[in-house]
Amino acid sequence: MNVLEQTEQQLKQEIAQAVLTAGLASKEELPEVILEKPKDKSHGDFATNIAMQLARIAKKAPRQIADDIVKEINQEEASIEKIEIAGPGFINFFMKNDFLQQIIPTVLEQGENYGRSNAGNGERVQVEFVSVNPTGDLHLGHARGAAYGDVLCNVFDAAGYNVEREYYINDAGSQIDNLGLSVEARYLQELGQDVEMPEDGYHGQVIIDMAKAIIEEDGDKWLEKSHQERLEYMKEYGLKASLKNIERDLKDFQVEFDNWFSERSLYEDNQIQDAIKKLEEGDYVYEKDGATWFKSTAFGEDDKDRVIIKQDGSYTYLTPDIAYHKNKLDRGFDKIINVWGSDHHGYVARMKAAIQALGYSADKFDVKIIQMVNLFEGGEKVRMSKRTGKAVSLRELMDEVGIDATRYFFVSRSNDSQLDFDMDLARSQSNENPVYYVQYAHARICTMLEQAKNKGFDVDAEFNPEILTAEKEQDLLKKLGEFPQTIADAAEKHAPQRLTNYVFELASLLHSFYNAEKVLDADAQERTTARIALMKAVRITIANALNLIGVTAPEKM
């Protein structure tokens, strides 16, 4: 438990006790004491609305209740400087500063671990994300999902969850046949033959590159082989090459997985049949029109039942996916989270039904939908299409915009809000991008610390935190103290954008402090020593936050 939490807990208990002592409510009636951090500093360090909540129970005016509570609070015990009753009945607490004084030592001691907590209690969470079909390369929209999923995992890890990252490789469906046909067509085209691309073919440049690579390796030897043999080779080649591309692009984007799960492996050990059997046992399967159906409507959310075995005997996309989710759940995770593109949201209800049909609770399963990214270039919306291969690739984004800026930008937006991506703006790398603002704060501190050494200050000296009483110093201290809770909240709400908001605010306080106060001052040794310690703590916290976002923390800019 961190300093801030301890203070909060103590205060909550004190308030609850005061309510009981004042006879305003019985133990059973007592609502949970809610403490908030007021936006306005004149409202104190903490505020509670307990008096308003008790109005109905105690049948008294909120302000009167507040008054009764305040009388019973032991200010000394809870390190309270001052209590005020305000507005309709808020109780504002102004804390003694001593609770802030422990923050710097805590940060310095914990170093790169500062911010980590055990909020998740080691709960086992698995996040499956990206999982792009291996039929080409990664595009803009996938980049958003990749950034979101990765930072979500980082946040889970830091908040004390036991997290595992997984990529589901769709290497068994008809899209792989299409890939083979596409590579084959490009191969033949490259060798001068007049062939058309298949109707559902993949038109991206990567496919052409694959064809060229095959020619480089094997020349025209596949011309002589049977169509079947050639196609088989093209398929496997395309699959391997795509996966290699995807894995490399993701790695360069700072995204790595613990597991790459192959759809084919489900076929190899009868897992699909097992899953279907499981559904049959629960009587969720029936035959109709020559096909086999899953009764997904039995769970209230899906609007129609779903075919799992087609008339021709083959599976639909859903069938191996049910087996896959069974596999995941059988692995014993407390929670499995899927990060999907918005075009798959209609799929959620049937999957949730499947999970229940398999005998698992629906709340073990969660889907985070990543809304669309609209690309703008030259002031115009660019239509994205995988088919025509015209979308901006992750590779281009990394080359032209940079990894840091791309990741920061995507993570700072809520996943369920659509997002406009202005290519020209991103390319310009101007100060319009907040990532530079945050990185600059980090670099600034590094320069200061460097200067401190050069000027002969002892940067590791004992310091007295009590003298950090300037307003901007106190603001920084409070913000530093919030970091562990911010991470825990981001994990619990699956909202990594809390992190970018936080680090931006921290950077802003740092810049403001920097402009208002001088850190290195030979005429004020004690203050300088304390401020150096403060700067070190801020630097560590910014670096830790950026690290979780997957963005570098430069020492110079």
Place this chain on the structure above:
RNA sequence: GUCCCGGUAGCUCAGCUGGAUAGAGCAACAGACUUCUAAUCUGUAGGUCGCAGGUUCGAAUCCUGCUCGGGACGCCA
């Protein structure tokens, strides 16, 4: 037609468990570099939180209806 997501400042977006006067960046305007980095800071201006009801001490936040934008509604993946 049904379902999902969104509508907050000129633009792009935050907004926690329902709290006090709704925030930030960019753009605009006015200032601050002989100083630890001006990729910064300070200030000004900018709002019917899509609309209408409801719940309550209190709603951008919860509920209902409507509206606009996007997406999904396959024995495709």
